[in-house]
Amino acid sequence: MRVVMLASEAHPLAKTGGLGDVLAALPPALAAAGVDVTVCLPAYRGILRRLDATGTPLRLHAPVASRMEAAAVVAIPEASVPTVAIRADRYFDREALYGPPGGEYPDNAERFAFFCRAALEWLRRLEPPPDVLHLHDWQTSLAAAFLRGTAALYPELATVRTVLTVHNLAYQGRFPFDVWPLLNLDVRYFAPSWLEFYGQVNYLKAGLLFADRITTVSPRYAEEIQTPEFGEGLDGVLRTRSEHLVGILNGVDYAAWNPASDPNLAARYDASDLRGKARCKAALQAELGLPVRADLPLLAIVSRLAEQKGFDLLTATLPELLATTAVQLAILGSGDPTYETALRQIAARSPGRLALRIEFNESLAHRIEAGGDIFLMPSRFEPCGLNQLYSLRYGTVPLVHATGGLEDTVVEFDPAAGTGTGFKFAPYGTEAFVAAVRRALRLHADPAAWQRLMRNGMAQDFSWHRAARSYARLYGQLPPPEVPRLA
Ligand code: ADP
Numbered sequence: 001m002r003v004v005m006l007a008s009e010a011h012p013l014a015k016t017g018g019l020g021d022v023l024a025a026l027p028p029a030l031a032a033a034g035v036d037v038t039v040c041l042p043a044y045r046g047i048l049r050r051l052d053a054t055g056t057p058l059r060l061h062a063p064v065a066s067r068m069e070a071a072a073v074v075a076i077p078e079a080s081v082p083t084v085a086i087r088a089d090r091y092f093d094r095e096a097l098y099g100p101p102g103g104e105y106p107d108n109a110e111r112f113a114f115f116c117r118a119a120l121e122w123l124r125r126l127e128p129p130p131d132v133l134h135l136h137d138w139q140t141s142l143a144a145a146f147l148r149g150t151a152a153l154y155p156e157l158a159t160v161r162t163v164l165t166v167h168n169l170a171y172q173g174r175f176p177f178d179v180w181p182l183l184n185l186d187v188r189y190f191a192p193s194w195l196e197f198y199g200q201v202n203y204l205k206a207g208l209l210f211a212d213r214i215t216t217v218s219p220r221y222a223e224e225i226q227t228p229e230f231g232e233g234l235d236g237v238l239r240t241r242s243e244h245l246v247g248i249l250n251g252v253d254y255a256a257w258n259p260a261s262d263p264n265l266a267a268r269y270d271a272s273d274l275r276g277k278a279r280c281k282a283a284l285q286a287e288l289g290l291p292v293r294a295d296l297p298l299l300a301i302v303s304r305l306a307e308q309k310g311f312d313l314l315t316a317t318l319p320e321l322l323a324t325t326a327v328q329l330a331i332l333g334s335g336d337p338t339y340e341t342a343l344r345q346i347a348a349r350s351p352g353r354l355a356l357r358i359e360f361n362e363s364l365a366h367r368i369e370a371g372g373d374i375f376l377m378p379s380r381f382e383p384c385g386l387n388q389l390y391s392l393r394y395g396t397v398p399l400v401h402a403t404g405g406l407e408d409t410v411v412e413f414d415p416a417a418g419t420g421t422g423f424k425f426a427p428y429g430t431e432a433f434v435a436a437v438r439r440a441l442r443l444h445a446d447p448a449a450w451q452r453l454m455r456n457g458m459a460q461d462f463s464w465h466r467a468a469r470s471y472a473r474l475y476g477q478l479p480p481p482e483v484p485r486l487a
């Protein structure tokens, strides 16, 4: 089975969130399960820096509007699975992946339309072609539409099956109709039953309609997105594809996220000896300028600053919580400037209680996972979520909104039975959230019960093998491609 994955992120080459983590870990897990995987990314500035002078790039041209745009396909040395990047410096040699903080590059529609076209040009030249083309999110969704909607351009790829994984339905790649000519698709595809979405062009919708199979990153989210509440306007489309939609829970790369071997930490630990965790907490408090106090519960957040992640709940409740409760709070995040400002104001009013770091800092993210006592993830919705899974392994008890992958991976602690791994709240709102925080703090005051809870979490196994097996099975069962008919 030969699979090519097109994606816009893969850690450590390019990452803004969990998508990067998935593309770092799923391909090697698939390789271990016997699947031959190649990953294809845009050659961003961070990737260009890693390229060595050896190897001859494959040069090609891809149609964008009425032009043929030049690209080079370069192999990335020392990647965990074969990895190539599509080089076109005018599109990808930039400071960021998608745009400045909280914003987007004005030509993102063109950048990713080009990426998909160029990737197909490269695939045409592979001998033999791959069995499966696995796409991730809106940035690569058009590849499915191009492959079928302009099939005459790709006769070599007629047998290739396509899978689209939706990591987050909230990001759809919607653009004004002006971008349509970039795509070189028949204008009859600009209709509500195709790529049109309330007058705009919707890239993700292209993938949802043209991919042979759709997956998303937890079983619960697969159900949720078929409802108006979570469907982001695409629940109708998803319901029509219900039979071909499945939720496969993400895993954790325990080689990268393991407190017993994590090189980012002040000390290492595991469930049998938690002394190192206390040292990590003290070191984190010192690093962040918080009083070094073992007795105070340290709440922690590592997150994109986005609506999705529950920052409206947090900014509404944190001032009072910090004023009335003996806790400390560490927040690492970057993204939406509105939340940045709101959090800065709260931090200014809570010196010595709230440590705020507005940046993207991979190493600090590991130290916060290790040094915290309670990890807050009050996401309004969460396709899978990886940080709650990292927290479990680091003995940092997750407190989550019961939604999506959070609902699928965290079990409310039952003090009487000693079972469960964290705290969950529903419905989404300040009252239920604060009640869960109070529940957690009460239990934290009982060291024996708390240790039990930590150990329950640390014993969970969310490794990638299981997900890799599910994807491999899905690839194996893909029927011959069906070409949707343009009536
Ligand atoms: P999402 O993909 O929606 O952002 P996930 O929980 O799936 O959420 O994954 C988030 C990933 O991004 C984790 O690896 C997390 O540690 C990382 N991350 C998010 N924000 C930051 C930040 N400011 N600094 C470092 N890592 C971050």
Ligand code: GLC
Pocket: 017, 018, 019, 022, 167, 168, 217, 250, 382, 383, 384, 385, 386, 405
């Ligand atoms: C998205 C989702 C997150 C998920 C990640 C990886 O960014 O927001 O829930 O864990 O993708 O699939």
